[in-house]
Amino acid sequence: MKTETIRLKKYHQLIKQGDALKNLFILKSGSIKEVIINEDGSSFITKFYFKGDVLGLNSIDLEYHPTSFLTLEDTIVEKFNFQELLSNSVSFHYFFTKMSESVTEYTIRKRVFTQKSEGKISSLLLELFNKNPDSPDYFNMSMTREDIANHLGLSEFTVSRILSKLQKESIIEIKAKSRSIKLIDKKKLENRSL
Amino acid sequence: MKTETIRLKKYHQLIKQGDALKNLFILKSGSIKEVIINEDGSSFITKFYFKGDVLGLNSIDLEYHPTSFLTLEDTIVEKFNFQELLSNSVSFHYFFTKMSESVTEYTIRKRVFTQKSEGKISSLLLELFNKNPDSPDYFNMSMTREDIANHLGLSEFTVSRILSKLQKESIIEIKAKSRSIKLIDKKKLENRSL
DNA sequence: CGAACCCTTGATTGATGTCAACATACGTGG
DNA sequence: CCACGTATGTTGACATCAATCAAGGGTTCG
Numbered sequence: 001m002k003t004e005t006i007r008l009k010k011y012h013q014l015i016k017q018g019d020a021l022k023n024l025f026i027l028k029s030g031s032i033k034e035v036i037i038n039e040d041g042s043s044f045i046t047k048f049y050f051k052g053d054v055l056g057l058n059s060i061d062l063e064y065h066p067t068s069f070l071t072l073e074d075t076i077v078e079k080f081n082f083q084e085l086l087s088n089s090v091s092f093h094y095f096f097t098k099m100s101e102s103v104t105e106y107t108i109r110k111r112v113f114t115q116k117s118e119g120k121i122s123s124l125l126l127e128l129f130n131k132n133p134d135s136p137d138y139f140n141m142s143m144t145r146e147d148i149a150n151h152l153g154l155s156e157f158t159v160s161r162i163l164s165k166l167q168k169e170s171i172i173e174i175k176a177k178s179r180s181i182k183l184i185d186k187k188k189l190e191n192r193s194l
Numbered sequence: 195m196k197t198e199t200i201r202l203k204k205y206h207q208l209i210k211q212g213d214a215l216k217n218l219f220i221l222k223s224g225s226i227k228e229v230i231i232n233e234d235g236s237s238f239i240t241k242f243y244f245k246g247d248v249l250g251l252n253s254i255d256l257e258y259h260p261t262s263f264l265t266l267e268d269t270i271v272e273k274f275n276f277q278e279l280l281s282n283s284v285s286f287h288y289f290f291t292k293m294s295e296s297v298t299e300y301t302i303r304k305r306v307f308t309q310k311s312e313g314k315i316s317s318l319l320l321e322l323f324n325k326n327p328d329s330p331d332y333f334n335m336s337m338t339r340e341d342i343a344n345h346l347g348l349s350e351f352t353v354s355r356i357l358s359k360l361q362k363e364s365i366i367e368i369k370a371k372s373r374s375i376k377l378i379d380k381k382k383l384e385n386r387s388l
Numbered sequence: 389c390g391a392a393c394c395c396t397t398g399a400t401t402g403a404t405g406t407c408a409a410c411a412t413a414c415g416t417g418g
Numbered sequence: 419c420c421a422c423g424t425a426t427g428t429t430g431a432c433a434t435c436a437a438t439c440a441a442g443g444g445t446t447c448g
Contacts, residue, residue, distance in 0.1 A: 034301075036301065036302065036305070038305075038388075040388055044304075044305045044308065046301050046302075046304055046305075047301075057294070057297050058294070058297045058298040058301045059298075060291075060294035060297075061291050061294035061295045061298060062298060066298055066301065066302065067301060096290070097254075097255050099293055099294060099297060100251070100252070100254035100255035100293060101255045102297045102300075103251050103252045103254075103293060103296045103297060103300070104252040104253075104255060104256060104260055106296075106297070106300035106304075107228075107230065107240050107241075107252045107260065107261060108230065108240075108260065110238075110240055110300075110304070110307065111230070111232075111238045111240075113304065113307030113308070113347060114238065114307065114346070114347025115347070116403075116404090117403080117404070144425090144426065144427090145426075145427060145428095146426080146427095150308075152308070153307060153308025153309070154404080154405090155404075155405050155406075156426090156427080157404090157405075157406080157407095157427095157428085157429085158403090158404060158405075159427095160427060160428055160429080161404095161428080161429080163427095163428095164428070164429085177412085177413065177414095177427095178412085178413085178426080178427060178428090179413095194232075194234055310435075310436090311435080311436065338393090338394065338395090339394075339395065339396095340394080340395095348436075348437090349436070349437050349438075350394090350395080351395095351396080351397085351436085351437075351438080351439095352435095352436055352437075353395095354395060354396055354397080355396080355397080355436090357395095357396095358396070358397085371394095371395095371444085371445070371446095372394080372395060372396090372444090372445095373394095
């Protein structure tokens with residue numbers, strides 16, 4: 001099956017909410033936020049995506065994309081034509097498995113949203129560290145505090161406060177320009193995320 | 195494809211967390227809660243299921259069930275052998291579509307968890323009314339206040355208080371024994387759920 | 389009929405949002 | 419390359435929301 005590699009600039013919209021389903025994508029490098037715009041005009045970040053993640057799986061039954069996908073930095077994706085994919089058993093099996101993984105992930109991840117702010121942020125940080133295999137104890141954040149707040153249902157002030165608190169307690173270290181975070185004490189962070 | 199209809203008593207465990215994947219089920223009548231037990235022994239209700247819902251979709255990539263399923267009342271389900279299902283293209287297509295629906299649903303539903311308590315409960319009530327096609331303005335609740343609280347990340351006291359408040363404001367009416375709810379003003383309830 | 393369970397309500401405490409002020413970083417045009 | 423204006427991030431004071439604790443009423447079931 002032939003695919004296409006696409007290079008995207010920061011803040012580029014790869015998929016627009018409402019577009020017909022034509023392609024699915026695999027994220028090769030960079031990062032992307034998935035956003036849903038509500039009827040009242042407010043928006044909600046449903047998920048952050050990193051290397052290896054599949055984009056667009058929520059469009060298969062609807063045949064259109066219910067969410068938009070926006071790059072948070074310069075990003076590379078690989079494009080798969082959905083019709084071709086259906087007739088290619090190897091690719092099909094891969095995407096089928098990925099979709100099932102998504103269901104499992106949501107089942108488990110939902111619990112994060114019932115936690116208090118410290119738990120929510122600790123869980124997200126652990127997810128970010130784990131999804132960044134190149135440097136497991138260091139994460140270069142492409143999203144803003146406001147993005148994190150929106151995604152977790154907090155105010156940006158609370159996000160800022162909790163991050164400062166975790167730093168004071170020597171669990172993380174916030175580096176230059178507030179945008180990169182070093183993991184100091186994983187055990188403690190895991191305890192906070194319970 | 196041959197299937198089997200099973201009748202279950204109240205509080206019966208249909209699927210146990212950790213069981214190998216053998217069957218998927220469709221809920222024909224009654225209601226079921228899906229529960230995940232965490233390492234620390236605490237549990238979290240990931241979802242309530244009603245007529246027409248498919249049980250077990252989060253087990254396909256894992257090949258075991260990551261959650262338990264418990265009936266909330268006398269319940270009837272239909273059993274599908276997963277191996278047979280894979281080789282039956284009609285059934286397969288049906289479950290594939292259902293799984294994609296789940297991904298979409300989770301994408302959208304996550305936003306509920308970023309709302310305040312009144313929004314969370316209003317959203318859940320609307321979901322319950324919509325999922326109960328037989329009597330769209332009336333719902334006989336099989337779950338306890340504590341179940342709702344656990345599922346939404348609230349205390350049972352807050353659930354009780356918000357329900358009382360919605361009743362005082364003539365949006366719902368709580369009937370006999372606190373367990374059935376009549377929808378009075380859908381528009382207002384929708385506004386609360388934004 | 390009594391015990392266990394479920395639900396409700398009030399008082400208090402703790403957590404989080406809001407608002408205001410300021411600091412830092414970034415981007416653009418001179 | 420600098421200067422400025424805009425974005426983003428931090429922190430404190432205060433208000434609001436929701437959890438906790440305590441008490442009591444109703445329902446169910448043996």
